[in-house]
Amino acid sequence: ALNHGYLHLNPEVSKRYFVKEENATKGYEEEFSAVKTKGTFRIFVQGESSAVGFPYLFNGSFHRMLKYRLEREFPEIHFEIINLGLTAVSSYTLADFGREIIRQKPDAILIYAGHNEYVGALGVGSTSRLGNKPFMVRVGIQIRRLRLTQLFLGLVHKLEKENAGQYSETLMQRMARKQGIPYGSKKYQQGIDQFNYNMSRLLSQYQRNHIPVFMADLISNEKDMKPFMSIAANPANQKKFDDLIRQGETHMTNGCPDSAAKIASAIVEEDSLYAAAYYLLGNVYYSKGKSDSAALMFRKALDHDQLRFRAPSALNEHIYELAQQYGAVVVPFHQTASKFCRQGIIGSEIVTEHVHPNLKGYSMLADLFHNALVNSKLLPDQHESFPDEAFYSEMPLLRMDTLIGLFNIIRLKKGWPFYQDESAIPEGQNNDLQQRMALGVVTGTTNWTNAMDTLYRDAVRRQNHDLALRIAESLHLQFPYDPRFAEKAGGHALSLGNYKKAGFYFAKAFEILPSPELAQQAFVSFLKDDMPEKALPYISYLMRESTGSNSYIAMRSMVENIIQLKAEYRMSPDNNEICMGIAGEYFRMGNFFIADKYLRQILSRNSSYTLAREMQKKIAELQH
Known part of the structure; x- marks a missing residue:
């Protein structure tokens, strides 16, 4: 379509x-x-x-x-x-x-x-x-x-x-x-x-x-799954074999695997198609730690299960x-x-x-x-x-996703051919919003997208940026061509100081629907993550959109300088002058956190490096 x-x-x-x-x-x-x-x-x-x-x-x-x-x-x-x-x-x-x-x-x-x-x-x-x-x-x-x-x-x-x-x-x-x-x-x-x-x-x-x-x-x-259907080759033996298997299971429960093995082996000798006998033998060998024999019997039980799900x-x-x-x-x-x-x-x-x-x-x-x-x-x-x-x-x-799986399995196992009625799906209202949403998705009173939207609005209201970020990421996976979810994910990642993830999502949103606002967000996020190569295309876009604004021209020049200096620094990783140059460019941008990262690298090699100490002092003064 x-x-x-x-x-x-x-x-x-x-x-x-x-x-x-x-x-x-x-x-x-x-x-x-x-x-x-x-x-x-x-x-x-x-x-x-x-x-x-x-x-x-x-x-x-x-x-x-x-x-x-x-x-x-x-x-x-x-x-x-x-x-x-x-x-x-x-x-x-x-x-x-x-x-x-x-x-x-x-x-x-x-x-x-x-x-x-x-x-x-x-x-x-x-x-x-x-x-x-x-x-x-x-x-x-x-x-x-x-x-x-x-x-x-x-x-x-x-x-x-x-x-x-x-x-x-x-x-x-x-x-x-x-x-x-x-x-x-x-x-x-x-x-x-x-x-x-x-x-x-x-x-x-x-x-x-x-x-x-x-x-x-x-x-x-x-x-851990019994055969759904064990049918005796001779219908006259069906009840006898079923009763013997129940006896064998009782022996296993009572800690008598040898007795169970005798029963199962006798059935297999008489009827090689009866799946439950192989399954019982698998459990016998498993209880004794005989893994290879257990694996073989469990595989035979699966192969002989006549209801072929x-x-x-x-x-x-x-x-x-x-x-x-x-x-x-x-x-x-x-x-x-x-x-x-x-x-x-x-x-x-x-x-x-x-x-x-x-x-x-x-x-x-x-x-x-x-x-x-x-x-x-x-x-x-x-x-x-x-x-x-x-x-x-x-x-x-989310926990909602896990609960959707749990509730779907409970519903499945209550019906044929499982008929297991061990667990109950919660009913009625409770204060667990994720559980309520999961129940709504499973029973069809809401859908997954609407449930996620409800959870997102609740997370934003409570200023839970971590949860809101995960929900926005989930919705972006579901709707990869809708820029709203990528932009929301970027915003919450930025609030959490996760600049790498913020840059990733702002770049995704920009890719779908370019705008100066998204370019600015992506540029800032990548620079805060010390990724000038990824930031450069966005400052170039902003320059084009603003018809060559002097501030953008100057910013682009600093970014290009950092890229060049970082390339030199990779070749000479102990060169304090190059490292100081990178710190200086970030300082002039106002990106003090990354500037301090490079200053600390210098001081780890030379604790008395004066220029680095002075710049750290200036950063401390400006931040206070």
Whole structure:
């Protein structure tokens, strides 16, 4: 969709892939320039709900974390990271987007997908199917693109909905057919084949157009998520096996893992498809610290879980094969997440429920994609350092974002197939504004943008510049082409004495909508951060706008002198005369803080340097 020179994802696009309109999901509508400008590095993200950032969404998603980091490390590059992920879609959606993405001249593609090949839209075990053959599905998608077809289907689904009454089931429940897909069965293999078919179509297009692709392999909750559906090969054994598993779990609770192991092993010997037996054996080995055996059993439990909301482990092998075949780079998410978790087995330390990462997981994925992009040499070798610790502390995530994730997970787990009723979402009014806003976003009584606006106005009223800054930064990530949020972030950073961040945001606002006021703010901020090279373009702009004002001419001359002196000082870092020259120029500008920084450097080498002592005394007198 086009909006005043900017494009964004069509909010109705998912209707191509969902047979029933009620199940169609919406993604981000992140704007990017319709005409790619010089100096822009454009990245598209493809995937499912984890790519979107569920359960946190917005700045809890890995692509927002990645953008925040890249912008600070490469401030001279204009990054556009456009997330085209959609909840509950399969690889058919990714493949269908390929041509449209290529037309937008991407510099890189990031992919995290594969969990929805069975019960996602057009998945082999989904209620949302257009046929069993890939050709039929592709034809069905093309037909659904037609406006007349959409209008007709919309009328049909409206009538169906009126006849069916209220949709009280969750999306997971509506998408799954509630039928088991046994390990190794024809339908099991069809899911893997479907992924390979669609990803081959997609990756071959990118390869032909010389577009770099980075694919993350998949993680699931292997250790802390029981199989959703364990079905006995012989229905007559179902109750017996279920009862035996409960006995085994009781043995584990009572500290008798050997007894539990005997039960689980006996079931596996009789029926190799019964997932819960593998899961019980995994817990036995885990309790004994036998990590390799535990990992193998937990993986078998996942693979034999017949309700396939988690991708089988074999799909990761195919991701590596596809990447090798089509020249993509694999980002080792599974390996990295495993190392982070106890005994090297992925569990609730990194995953919120069955597949969606928690904030640590998403930040890990952002780091992995970041490192892959930097190592690919697509970006300049020289860049500013933004260490992990600084990134984690500065990323503008609010407690509201964390609570949105928590409340979304509570709601999800109350329904099928989890049916966990352990936690309750707070009800009624309370004095915790962030909690109220999170609850409003989750229940739909407000949206994220309005909630952030409410929090921002409250922070400004209380003169909480730190919180107001984080909110303004959040809104700038959401609306990167609206200068108001960048300008507000710069103003709050300036109030906090964070001149580096102030300069960054005033420069962003100026880039979007140049003005003398923003140029002045950027110029002052960069000089207060001792960055004369970055300040120079703004004083030059002010000179042009003021038709050569003498004060600006003199200021520009001083800035150019500082740039020259700093270059000399880098070559002769012990030269006190050069250092004194830099301090003198900053002193004449009235930038006493930076002047004193250089004076202290001189005095650390020569404590009796008279000129430095005298200038420090003058600064002290002027400041008082």
